[in-house]
Amino acid sequence: MQISARGDYAVRATLELAAAYPATVSAQALADAQALPRKFLEAVLADLRRSGVVHAVRGAEGGYVLTQAPTEVTIGSVLRAVDGPLAGVRGHRPEQTSYAGTATHLPELWVAVRAAVRNVLDEVCLAEVVTGDLPARIKELTAGPDAWQPR
Secondary structure, eight states: OOOOHHHHHHHHHHHHHHHHTTSOBOHHHHHHHHTOOHHHHHHHHHHHHHTTSEEEEOSTTOEEEESSOTTTOBHHHHHHHHHOSSOOBTTBOGGGOOOOGGGTTHHHHHHHHHHHHHHHHTTOBHHHHHHTOOOHHHHHHHHSTTTTSOO
């Protein structure tokens, strides 16, 4: 799975919002806290607003705030808000693929990959990442002998 810059920035910004919840945080403060380019972050925040993950508040004390408690917002929902489906095959959903011959059963593998990604990203909420109190199953995945090794 490839996390886009847009997805990375969205997660980092929503983590800042989760830490400040229920207070509002300005786009500039979010950008400064995570060393993100403000203009690009504003486009990301607009996507998050359109998808209902954040709410924009106008005025001198304005900024952005999560629409739900940080315990209710998953990392998967943030990524979907800015990048669309979590797993795709050449722009299509895995279940929409079909192949001939020896690749006939490949869609099953693509669906399994999507399910595995969902099982991680939809299980972890913003609050857990902010506190570092990740679910045991997630901690187990990172504790494997080759989990941190590039391949």
